[in-house]
Every structure is written in C-alpha cells, then in structure tokens.
Amino acid sequence: MQGNPLEVPGPFLGVDPNLVRAAQSGDAFAVDALIDALYPLVRRISARIAGNQGEDAAQEALLAIFRGLPALRSPEAVINWASAVTARTAARVDRTERRQHGGQSVHIPERLSPWVEFDALEVTDVLARLPARDCALLVLSDLQGLSERDIAATLGLPVGTVKSRLHRARRRFREEWSR
Amino acid sequence: MNNANSDWLDPVLRVHVLAAALPGSVVAERDLAAPFDRVWRVVTDLETMAPQYETNVTAIEVVERSPTWARIVATFLGGRLEEMDVRIVPGWCLMQSESVVSAFGARQVGTHTVLAHLEHRRTSASASTIQSPHNAYRMLIRELDAIELLAARTDVC
Numbered sequence: 001m002q003g004n005p006l007e008v009p010g011p012f013l014g015v016d017p018n019l020v021r022a023a024q025s026g027d028a029f030a031v032d033a034l035i036d037a038l039y040p041l042v043r044r045i046s047a048r049i050a051g052n053q054g055e056d057a058a059q060e061a062l063l064a065i066f067r068g069l070p071a072l073r074s075p076e077a078v079i080n081w082a083s084a085v086t087a088r089t090a091a092r093v094d095r096t097e098r099r100q101h102g103g104q105s106v107h108i109p110e111r112l113s114p115w116v117e118f119d120a121l122e123v124t125d126v127l128a129r130l131p132a133r134d135c136a137l138l139v140l141s142d143l144q145g146l147s148e149r150d151i152a153a154t155l156g157l158p159v160g161t162v163k164s165r166l167h168r169a170r171r172r173f174r175e176e177w178s179r
Numbered sequence: 180m181n182n183a184n185s186d187w188l189d190p191v192l193r194v195h196v197l198a199a200a201l202p203g204s205v206v207a208e209r210d211l212a213a214p215f216d217r218v219w220r221v222v223t224d225l226e227t228m229a230p231q232y233e234t235n236v237t238a239i240e241v242v243e244r245s246p247t248w249a250r251i252v253a254t255f256l257g258g259r260l261e262e263m264d265v266r267i268v269p270g271w272c273l274m275q276s277e278s279v280v281s282a283f284g285a286r287q288v289g290t291h292t293v294l295a296h297l298e299h300r301r302t303s304a305s306a307s308t309i310q311s312p313h314n315a316y317r318m319l320i321r322e323l324d325a326i327e328l329l330a331a332r333t334d335v336c
Contacts, residue, residue: 023200026301028280031200032266032273035193040186059192066200 014156020075031066034078038065041079041144042086048143049090053097057090064089077133079155084132087139091128126176134169141166190270190284194295197273197282204280204299205312207319211294213330215270215287218294221329222283223267225251232325233281234318278302292330296323 015037022030042061047054065082072081127135140146140154148166152159188196191208198204211218221228225239235256242262243250249265253276261276272283280299285292296319 026201028197028201028273028275028282028299029264029266031197032193035188035196039188043186062188062192062196063199066196069200070202 014154015078017075017078020069020072020078024070024072024075034069035062035066038062038078038082042082044144045083045086045139046090046093048139049087050094050097053093054090057093058086060093061086061089076156080133080136083136083139087135087143088128091125095125126173129176130169130172133165134172137162137166137169138173189286191286191293191295192284193271194282194284194297197280198297198299201280201297201299204297205315205319206295206297207316207323208293208295209320209323209327210288211292211323211327211330213292213327214290215285215292217330218292218326219269219285221326222272222285222294225249225265228329231329232322234322275301294323294326 015034019030019033019037023034039058039062042065043054043058046057046061050057061082065085068085072078074081127138130138136155137151140151141148146154148159148162151157151166152162155162157165194206194208198206221232226241229239230236236253237256238254240252241249242252247266247268249267251263251265251274253261253263255261261278263274263276263279266273270285274281278301280297280301282297284295298315298319
C-alpha cells in the first residue's frame with residue numbers, strides 16, 4: 001500500500017539529460033539510476049489518480065516508460081513525458097478497476113485541485129487526452145500540488161514560462177472538458 | 180529488502196523494469212525454498228559462489244570493492260576475460276561489462292525468497308554466446324535452481 005496520498009512531496013530534482021541518453025543507449029547503470037530518479041514521481045502521480053490501485057498503476061507506468069524510453073526524442077523533457085505516461089496509465093488502470101469492481105477510486109485532493117467542481121473521474125479522462133506537456137504540468141501542479149517555483153526547478157524552466165504554460169494548459173483542459 | 184512504503188522500487192520489479200529498457204533481455208523468476216539471507220549470501224559471494232551458479236562463468240576475481248560497488252574480472256567459458264562493474268545493495272545486484280548485463284532482484288516472502296534473474300547481451304562482441312530466448316530462459320532457470328541448492332547447503336551460513 002502506498003504512503004499517504006495526500007502528502008505533498010518536495011520538488012523532484014531535474015534529471016540529467018545525459019543520464020537519459022546513456023539509458024537510451026543501453027547502459028544498465030544509467031537505467032538503474034533513472035529508475036531511482038523517476039520512481040518517486042511515478043508512484044505519487046499513480047497514487048493520486050488510481051488510489052488503491054496506485055501501486056499496480058505505478059508498476060505498469062514504469063514498464064511503459066522504460067519500454068518507450070528509446071523513442072524519447074528530447075531527453076530534457078523526460079519528467080514531462082514520464083508524468084504524462086504515468087497519468088495516462090494510471091487513468092487506464094483506474095477505469096479498468098472501476099469497470100470490474102465499480103465504486104469510486106479517483107483521488108484528487110480538494111484542497112489542491114481547482115477542478116473540484118468537476119467529476120474527478122472525468123478529470124483523469126480529459127487529462128489523458130491532453131498533449132504530454134500540458135498533462136504533465138497539470139499533474140505536477142494540481143495533482144501533485146507543486147508550486148510554480150518547484151515545477152520550474154523540476155522541469156528546468158523559468159518560473160514565468162511555467163506560469164504561461166500552466167495558463168495555456170488549463171485553458172486547453174477546459175476546452176477539452178467542454179467538448 | 181523491500182519496503183512497501185519506500186520510494187525505492189522493489190528489487191524483483193526492478194529486474195522487470197530493467198528488462199523493459201533493454202530489448203532482448205531474458206528474465207526468469209522463481210520462488211526459492213530458502214530464506215532471503217542465505218539466498219542473498221550465495222548471490223553476492225562473487226568469488227566463491229557465483230562461478231558455481233553462473234553457467235557461462237568459470238572464475239571471478241574481485242579487484243576492487245566498497246560496501247555497494249565492486250569491480251570484478253570474470254573468466255567466461257572458453258577463457259575470455261571481462262571487467263565488470265557491480266552494484267550491490269540488499270536485494271539488488273547489477274553487473275555490467277562491455278558485452279553483458281546480469282541482474283538479480285530478491286524479495287523475502289515469509290521463509291521463502293522470490294528471486295528474479297536477468298541476462299542481456301549488449302553487443303555483437305558476445306555474439307558467440309547468443310542463444311535462443313528459450314534456451315537462455317532455461318539457462319537462467321538452471322542458475323536459479325543452483326542458487327537454491329547452494330543456499331540450502333549447511334556450509335552457507
């Protein structure tokens with residue numbers, strides 16, 4: 001069972017793109033280090049979205065991330081990309097679980113989310129349809145509860161860029177929501 | 180060993196994630212009827228035990244060692260020598276040379292131990308040892324069986 005899913009983690013340190021490149025080239029020690037770097041993030045996003053199925057979702061997401069790693073064209077974007085893969089995988093695991101067993105299992109903390117007026121389940125469906133960059137920003141900001149400054153540090157972007165991209169990502173979310 | 184609340188990925192799962200990142204890897208996993216401590220002692224006794232369970236290795240010399248890292252020289256069947264770097268933490272052992280990756284992940288389950296083992300050929304330099312996936316899997320199973328037998332021996336304590 002995962003830890004407290006409402007616990008807001010500290011900022012995730014950025015991942016060295018050279019580590020990602022080495023992992024892509026088949027260096028097992030680089031893969032090992034990249035697992036250590038990404039797993040805390042993957043685990044927390046999965047717990048937020050898939051609740052009790054968070055551990056299963058995290059495992060599936062990690063497998064998807066590392067299977068897809070060779071095709072990642074921008075190693076600098078690994079956090080964005082891994083966050084989006086995780087959000088999509090966790091949303092799928094959660095949907096499957098609900099189809100099989102019913103009930104509510106989406107865990108969006110009200111105190112963090114501006115989307116509380118929406119149905120939490122549909123939020124994850126909409127998130128899964130957004131471009132990877134938007135999905136990752138919204139997950140880090142509104143599900144993970146990171147500040148704009150922490151997101152900037154995590155993604156290696158200026159705070160102003162994070163603000164403007166978050167603004168656009170929320171607009172796209174609302175557009176996608178209203179379709 | 181693993182801690183369900185830890186941000187360190189379970190070693191058995193780690194083997195499977197590593198395999199996902201290394202196309203062509205072969206993984207075998209067994210529930211061994213032996214306690215974790217004994218199994219792990221066998222797996223990480225590189226100079227004495229590893230040549231007994233590793234099918235393609237005849238000797239290992241540890242040339243450098245710290246609590247979590249080692250550098251070894253492995254002698255493979257046919258006499259080929261290769262330097263390998265090794266990371267060892269409880270439940271996780273990762274070895275890599277220019278041509279080969281080998282990994283073990285262990286998890287205690289009651290009085291038993293789940294042990295996963297990965298082998299991966301990195302380059303054509305190891306082409307002479309390439310086997311079909313089925314044969315490679317059978318070889319890993321034999322190695323896991325050998326580890327189980329070694330862990331049951333009374334002189335492993």
